[in-house]
Amino acid sequence: MEKTATRDGYGKALLELGKQNPNVVALDADLSDSTRSEYFAKQFPERFFSMGIAEQDMIGAAAGLAFSGKIPYASTFAIFSERAYEFTRNIVSRNKLNVKIAGSHAGIFTGEDGKSAQAIEDIAIYRVLPNMVVLQPCDSVEAEKMVFALSNYNGPSYMRLHRNPVPVIHDAGYKFEIGKGEVLKQGKDCVIFATGTLVHEALKAAEILENEKIKAYVVNIHTIKPLDTNLIIDLAKKTNCVITAEDHNVIGGLGGAVAETLSENYPCIMKRIGLQDRYAESGKPDELYRKYGLDAYSIAEEAMKFVRKKK
Amino acid sequence: MAKQDLTLNLKQKAKELRKDIIDIVYKAQSGHPGGSLSAIDMLVGLYNYKLKIEPKNPMWQERDRFILSKGHCSPAIYAVLADKEFFPKSELEGYRKISHMLQGHPELSTPGIDFAGGALGQGICFALGIALACRLDKRNCNVYAMIGDGESQEGAVWESSMAAAFYKLDNLIVILDKNQVQQTGKIKDIMDIGNATLKWKAFGWNVIDINGHDMSQVIKALDKASKLKNKKPTIIISNTIKGKGVSFMELNSKFHGKAPNDEEYKKAIEEIEKIDVKKFK
Numbered sequence: 001m002e003k004t005a006t007r008d009g010y011g012k013a014l015l016e017l018g019k020q021n022p023n024v025v026a027l028d029a030d031l032s033d034s035t036r037s038e039y040f041a042k043q044f045p046e047r048f049f050s051m052g053i054a055e056q057d058m059i060g061a062a063a064g065l066a067f068s069g070k071i072p073y074a075s076t077f078a079i080f081s082e083r084a085y086e087f088t089r090n091i092v093s094r095n096k097l098n099v100k101i102a103g104s105h106a107g108i109f110t111g112e113d114g115k116s117a118q119a120i121e122d123i124a125i126y127r128v129l130p131n132m133v134v135l136q137p138c139d140s141v142e143a144e145k146m147v148f149a150l151s152n153y154n155g156p157s158y159m160r161l162h163r164n165p166v167p168v169i170h171d172a173g174y175k176f177e178i179g180k181g182e183v184l185k186q187g188k189d190c191v192i193f194a195t196g197t198l199v200h201e202a203l204k205a206a207e208i209l210e211n212e213k214i215k216a217y218v219v220n221i222h223t224i225k226p227l228d229t230n231l232i233i234d235l236a237k238k239t240n241c242v243i244t245a246e247d248h249n250v251i252g253g254l255g256g257a258v259a260e261t262l263s264e265n266y267p268c269i270m271k272r273i274g275l276q277d278r279y280a281e282s283g284k285p286d287e288l289y290r291k292y293g294l295d296a297y298s299i300a301e302e303a304m305k306f307v308r309k310k311k
Numbered sequence: 312m313a314k315q316d317l318t319l320n321l322k323q324k325a326k327e328l329r330k331d332i333i334d335i336v337y338k339a340q341s342g343h344p345g346g347s348l349s350a351i352d353m354l355v356g357l358y359n360y361k362l363k364i365e366p367k368n369p370m371w372q373e374r375d376r377f378i379l380s381k382g383h384c385s386p387a388i389y390a391v392l393a394d395k396e397f398f399p400k401s402e403l404e405g406y407r408k409i410s411h412m413l414q415g416h417p418e419l420s421t422p423g424i425d426f427a428g429g430a431l432g433q434g435i436c437f438a439l440g441i442a443l444a445c446r447l448d449k450r451n452c453n454v455y456a457m458i459g460d461g462e463s464q465e466g467a468v469w470e471s472s473m474a475a476a477f478y479k480l481d482n483l484i485v486i487l488d489k490n491q492v493q494q495t496g497k498i499k500d501i502m503d504i505g506n507a508t509l510k511w512k513a514f515g516w517n518v519i520d521i522n523g524h525d526m527s528q529v530i531k532a533l534d535k536a537s538k539l540k541n542k543k544p545t546i547i548i549s550n551t552i553k554g555k556g557v558s559f560m561e562l563n564s565k566f567h568g569k570a571p572n573d574e575e576y577k578k579a580i581e582e583i584e585k586i587d588v589k590k591f592k
Binding site for chain 1: 418425430432439445448473
């Protein structure tokens, strides 16, 4: 299967969007080659603002551009977007300004750069801001669709992107809708709600589980906020066996969001797969996923234990 | 109007609005009088002389923008906006009160407000974004932003300063209300910002140094700044006194963020009423 990084989808779509909409502008904090906003920068230099290594200034300027009717996409690494967090809180989210923040190289999937670069808290901190939409694509096609969907959405958002290639599971005809989970695989015994890179691990885990006669739903939760609560409650009721999977701290991320929803609507025991409130280390993405329990085998193992306990 | 009459009128306006500031903070028993009193002469110069605005159409696209980065000085901007009839003056009574319009720090929902301040160091980057957008749209307007000297301790001020010069934004004018005092003491004792003039020059800005309580200097500086189109942003360093006009509030950090009590209120109003506008500076 073809493999592409979600950041490539971001850059490609941003360039296309720039061609279609003259109000679209882009900003970056000296990482435009990595975030792929350089595709836009090369084509539209007058609409691209290099802000230097100054994330706070970038977010504030993006907010001023949005206040003036522009549609700014501001990109940097997920981890460094956090530098500007209080600017995002007090200028962007407080005022519901139409700023699209893109944080690339998220999660331990970013690999060799190690702890300093591996954002494992970004979903949590953006999710907690009123008015923010929080998105994470699982492949480059979905990333493209998100960039376009956001251009028609007027409000603050955070889009979480990844450095390394992942399989492309969507085709060009894929209909993406903010806030609607995507059931990738029908099941019966358990449901795995996964987001971002872990969607692929969850799909592989479901295959492993099938050999063990366990049928798992696999759901792509590309929108962590607003969460597709109807779908989550529905599948929790159908399976009574809920697993979440994310390359993020289990606290406050997808696992946290699902737990909040279920505890108020359909309390049930669930299993959160993700970083267990710890940082990781340098290494290759697949090695890290294995060691920190985020790979398909770890997910399948947890699911098996969970399903057997239920029976 | 002859320049002399104009200056005198503006001075008279600033005197009236000083009373409003004290009134607003006293009635709310909450708010920041010190920095409001240091900034008011400049704000009067801006709103009653310089800014291209339409109070009946606050979001007019060709307007000059004003960003109050030191958002805690909301009493001053609210006094000015009420006086310009952006909203009824009766709204001032509801300042900082629940279910009323005028929030402790400005919000975009208030007519005439172009920036929701309150967190220091965030006004210039916002103004920078607006200035970039105005340039893209070829708008014939200027973007003004007022910051404080205490605020200049925020690193983000200097990130934005660098970027504004890099982007040659000669439609951006920053005003530094250099009132010498911050919440817990004198700037020079808490964290000296050093020579602001040299710093801003070194960052590539036009620098205009004035006494920010002398209305004739204020309007001259605003005229100069608004016309300077030399591919550099401009800063007016407005040398002021925190609490200016009320003797016991002047350079007194206790009145950074404290409302006057009954006795202090009476005294403050009396003192302001006694101001001889001809001599005031």
